[in-house]
Amino acid sequence: MSKVRQLHRKWLKNREYRLAYQMLAPEFELARAVIQARVRAGLTQEQLAERMETSQSVIARLESGRVRPSTHTLERLAAATGTRLRISFEPDRAQP
Numbered sequence: 001m002s003k004v005r006q007l008h009r010k011w012l013k014n015r016e017y018r019l020a021y022q023m024l025a026p027e028f029e030l031a032r033a034v035i036q037a038r039v040r041a042g043l044t045q046e047q048l049a050e051r052m053e054t055s056q057s058v059i060a061r062l063e064s065g066r067v068r069p070s071t072h073t074l075e076r077l078a079a080a081t082g083t084r085l086r087i088s089f090e091p092d093r094a095q096p
Helices: 003-011 015-023 025-040 045-052 056-064 071-081
Strands: none
Touching: 003 015, 015 025, 025 056, 025 071, 045 056, 045 071
């Protein structure tokens, strides 16, 4: 197990860390989906950037979860990776 994973498990015992991590979950999920689309398409960040007519650093920021992409950007990413963008609303498990 990696040291980062061990630290994460340790930190999850801290309530403030756990709540902050949970609040960031949607951003992590989106970043993970972007990476998966690129990898499934067999593309490097540079190749995806070329297809999207942007820079590799933009792709890196998308994959890091540091930015919230627009719907237009996600549509371009879907076209560049040969995937279909689907956005849905699901019940919040935390709400009664």
